[in-house]
Amino acid sequence: MNIRVEIIMLNIGDTPEFEGPDSKGQVSNEDLEKELSRLTGELAFANETLRKEVKEREKTERENTELAKFPEENPNPVMRCSQDGTLLYANQSSRFLLNIWETAVGRRLPLNVSVIVGEVFHRATPQEMEIAAGNQVYSLLFQPVADSGYVYLYARDITARIEAKQSLIHLAHHDDLTGLPNRRLFQDRLESAISHAKLHGGLGAVHLIDLDHFKDINDSEGHATGDALLKVIADRLCGCLRESDTVARLGGDEFAVIQADVKDLSEIAGLANSILHQVSLPENIDGHSVYPTASIGLSVFPDDGDSTEQVLRGADTALYRAKAKGRATYSFFERQMHRAVKRRKAIERDLRSAIDAQEFVLHYQPKLDLSSGLSLAAEALIRWDRPGQGFLSPAEFIPVAEKSKLIVPIGSWTLAEALRQVRESGNDIKVAVNLSAVQFKEDNLVELVRGSLDASGVAPGNLELEITETVAMEDAENAETVFRRLVDLGVSLAIDDFGTGYSSLSYLKQFPVQRIKIDKTFVDDIGSSESADALVRAVVNLGHGFNMKVTAEGVETEEQLAILKDIGCDEIQGYFHSRHCPPMNFRAS
Ligand SMILES: Nc1nc2c(ncn2[C@@H]2O[C@H](COP(=O)(O)OP(=O)(O)OP(=O)(O)O)[C@@H](O)[C@H]2O)c(=O)[nH]1
Ligand SMILES: [Mg+2]
CATH class of the missing domain: 1.10.287 (Helix Hairpins)
Incomplete structure (x- = not known):
């Protein structure tokens, strides 16, 4: 106005x-x-x-x-606070957060929030973080306001978004029908379980469970009944397990269990039995009586494989066997493999005392010199008269002896015993003794040979040492050095199993070796295959070219002998000439 x-x-x-x-x-x-x-x-x-x-x-x-x-009408919390975290303003929607934080306008925000307010203010850059508040999850944006001394807090409830994300992750890792982990999650868990077992020297098992004749239940009672049964089975499997175990549905009517940290196979069999029992309880589904059974394939890790693929493949093979055995049962993967492991352990245990218990004996395989027709040499072959078991094949106990390094004392015994028996026989025969890969790598091999010769009084010229082609070529340079030192002792050397490994001809030429022995597998085919004849002829020529004698092993027929003679082979051994025999039966002839 x-x-x-x-x-x-x-x-x-x-x-x-x-x-x-x-x-x-x-x-x-x-x-x-x-x-x-x-x-x-x-x-x-x-x-x-x-x-x-x-x-x-x-x-x-x-x-x-x-x-x-x-800001008052903003459905999301909006707050303004001072740089020290004192709340200056909060809209209506902030009430829930303020309750959780137990604060109000004029008071401080919780310490963890105040700290960020301080940081944001001093750096003058916004910052975002997710915080849990009660059952909710909030995204908090801290926005500094230039030159004002304030920091604004914009919050957003992202619980629904997080839940949606989690449910997507859950869906990707679980089976829709039963809610159990699916194959993908199962494989992840199995991988961790295998790594854990390897790291801590533990044992675990996979039980691969497949319902028997489930197709019949589907066909006779309907697919819906089949589905309901799958859910029942899922629940029953969960009921059989400890918390540390995992059960998954891999697809169709196939389930799998990871049994972690087991002590021994009987614990695995125990769980398999209890699963079989639980699964086979009769069930009534919507008035339909069903009598399910299942078969289980068991694979033990890390013994049966150290990758998920190997372990699952093993369980699958075992499952196949369980089905073949008549279903409603379990089968261990390569059960005979477990038996073999046990058997090998027993052999190793018994081998340790076999020398002292004088359970080894030597047999001899005489060799026939083709030019003279005389038998003046023999290969010493070890035999183990295992108490209560008879003679055990060297093919079975030598690998165990090599793995456990027991071959070193056994090899020393063989050498000493063969020389002793040559001496005792009074014959001027040449004895061939095999050296294993393990012995060959022993530093004191040359001393051992020298010592054995000295102890027996046998002339070095009466001893031939046989080394397989593989061992000789494995570290050819070192082999050549050892060969030279052995030859210096006066013993002769032979390359055994020639043709079964890979030979470098340049090394072979350099080796101070007097003999190569053609493996029986090549000899077997001569007379029946031209290429086998040609191969043996080539080896004989090669040997002669290198100034070596050639021995053919495993000669069993007159025809083979005739061809070998014709080819120019120097020596043969095999059943055709003589079976191996105890020392008293072998006399030079
Ligand atoms: N109800 C139902 N059936 C399914 C589902 N997925 C696979 N199947 C059926 O489950 C059966 C599984 O087959 P197999 O395990 O090979 O055969 P089986 O009849 O159980 O015979 P064996 O396992 O050899 O004893 C097939 O007939 C599938 O059609 C599913 O989600 N629900
Ligand atoms: Mg099935």
Whole structure:
């Protein structure tokens, strides 16, 4: 109202057109009217301007009020706080968070939030974090406000989004029907379990469980009954397990269990039995009686494989066997392999005492010199008369002896015994003794041979040492050195099993070796295959080219002998000439 009066006064005072009374002191009515009309016009204009101005101001005020309500109406929490984390403002939607945080406007935010407020303020860069509040998860954006000393907090409840993400992850790793882990998750868990077992020297097992004749249940009772049965089986399997075990549905009617940290095979068999029992309980589904059974393939890790593929493949093979055995049973993967492991362990145990118990004996395989027709040499072959078991094949116990390094004392015994028997026989025969890969790598091999010769009194020329082609070529440079030292003793050397490994001809040429022995597998085919004849002929020529004698092993027929003679082979051994025999039966002839 004041403004309006001021404008009116100003306009009246300033008016240039108002000329005042004329010389006679009289103002004409006409002039007055004119003036009045002008003033009225001006007043109306001022009035209009004022009205517009008030309207404008009211609008701005209204807008400001609206704007002030904006954070209030925000469905998400909005807060303003000072740099030290004191809450200065919080909208309505912040109430839940403030309750959880047990704070209010004018008080401090929780320490973990205040710390970030301080950081954000000092770095003047926004920061975002996820926080759990009760059962909810919030995303919090800390926004510094330049030059104001404030930090704004914008929060958003992302619980639903997190849950959706988790449910997607769950879906990707679980089976829809039963809710059990699926093959993907199972494989991840199995991988961890195998690594754990390898690292800690533990044992675990996979039980691969497949329902028997499930197709029949589907066909006779319907697919829905089949589905319901799968769920029942899933529940029953869960009931059989410890918390550390995993059960999964791999697909169709196939389930799998990872049994972690087991002590021995009987514990695995124990769980398999209890699974078989649980699965085979009769069930009534919607009025249909079903009598399920299952077969289980068992694979033990890390023994049966150290990768998920190997372990699962093993379990699958075993499952196949369980089905073949008539179903409703379990089968260990390569059960005979486990038996073989046990057997090998027993052999190793018994081998340790076999020398002292004098259970080894030597037999001899005489060799026939083809040019003279005389038998003046023999190969010593070890035999083990295992108590209660009869003679055990060297093919069975030598690998065990090599693995356990027991071959070293056994080999020493063989050498000493063969030389002793040669001496005892009084014959001028040459005895061939095999050296194993393990013996060949022993530092004291040359001393051992020298010592054995000295102890027996047999001339070095009466001893031939046989080394397989594989051992000789494995570390050919070292072999050559050892060969030279042995030859220096006066013994002769032969490359055994020639043709079964890979030979470097340049090494072979350099080796101070007097003989190569053609493996029986090549001899077997001569006479029946031209290429076998050609091969043996080539080896004989090769040997002769290197100034070596050639012995053919495993000669069993007259025809083989004739061909070998024709080819120019120097010596044969095999059943055709003589079976191996105890020392008393072997005499040089
Ligand atoms: N109800 C139902 N059946 C399924 C599902 N998935 C696979 N099957 C059926 O399950 C059966 C599984 O086949 P197999 O395990 O090879 O055969 P089986 O009849 O159980 O015979 P054996 O296992 O050899 O004793 C097939 O007939 C599939 O059609 C499923 O989700 N629900
Ligand atoms: Mg099945």
